[in-house]
Amino acid sequence: EAGVAQSPRYKIIEKRQSVAFWCNPISGHATLYWYQQILGQGPKLLIQFQNNGVVDDSQLPKDRFSAERLKGVDSTLKIQPAKLEDSAVYLCASSLGVWGPGGNEKLFFGSGTQLSVL
Amino acid sequence: DQQVKQNSPSLSVQEGRISILNCDYTNSMFDYFLWYKKYPAEGPTFLISISSIKDKNEDGRFTVFLNKSAKHLSLHIVPSQPGDSAVYFCAASASETSGSRLTFGEGTQLTVNP
Numbered sequence: 089e090a091g092v093a094q095s096p097r098y099k100i101i102e103k104r105q106s107v108a109f110w111c112n113p114i115s116g117h118a119t120l121y122w123y124q125q126i127l128g129q130g131p132k133l134l135i136q137f138q139n140n141g142v143v144d145d146s147q148l149p150k151d152r153f154s155a156e157r158l159k160g161v162d163s164t165l166k167i168q169p170a171k172l173e174d175s176a177v178y179l180c181a182s183s184l185g186v187w188g189p190g191g192n193e194k195l196f197f198g199s200g201t202q203l204s205v206l
Numbered sequence: 207d208q209q210v211k212q213n214s215p216s217l218s219v220q221e222g223r224i225s226i227l228n229c230d231y232t233n234s235m236f237d238y239f240l241w242y243k244k245y246p247a248e249g250p251t252f253l254i255s256i257s258s259i260k261d262k263n264e265d266g267r268f269t270v271f272l273n274k275s276a277k278h279l280s281l282h283i284v285p286s287q288p289g290d291s292a293v294y295f296c297a298a299s300a301s302e303t304s305g306s307r308l309t310f311g312e313g314t315q316l317t318v319n320p
Binding site for chain 1: 240
């Protein structure tokens with residue numbers, strides 16, 4: 089079974105430039121997540137999609153970050169304009185569905201895109 | 207506000223011995239807890255989970271213990287193997303208030319020496 093695919097693997101940009109990341113989840117997974125992992129910290133959820141609808145974007149800096157999930161499958165995350173503090177690994181994850189109490193949903197993560205903003 | 211904390215950035219153990227990784231949380235609404243393992247240049251992979259209705263869950267060499275009164279959980283690896291060397295993240299969710307949003311700790315780098 090193919091895993092979660094992300095591209096590019098690495099990206100270096102200057103501050104105030106824009107950048108986009110792409111994610112292809114595991115086939116059949118309804119839920120897609122974008123996480124930001126800053127060096128030395130745990131991953132932080134930016135946005136969660138259920139099919140092509142947004143379930144949770146409360147921690148997404150909407151003044152500069154945007155995300156979409158086309159036809160409930162692939163997703164792109166964009167930063168415009170980038171700031172120095174956006175340097176991080178951006179992880180995409182997918183799961184079969186939304187959890188309920190006592191649920192046992194597991195997230196499957198891609199390898200991430202490492203972004204360096206200079 | 208760091209709701210999930212892993213106070214030990216690193217842990218080193220000898221092969222064959224027990225590894226104990228600790229995690230504390232502050233949000234009493236958390237009802238589901240997971241451990242993820244991360245190798246360099248890879249995404250985290252699911253290791254083991256526990257619901258708040260249990261106090262122990264075991265899967266092979268891995269056991270997770272949950273102490274709700276202390277808001278503490280731990281991951282035991284017995285026996286430890288060099289291939290277990292990785293960063294381990296503790297994560298928690300509050301299904302009634304935030305759905306499946308996971309809150310992660312900072313991670314603990316485990317090194318198992320041959």
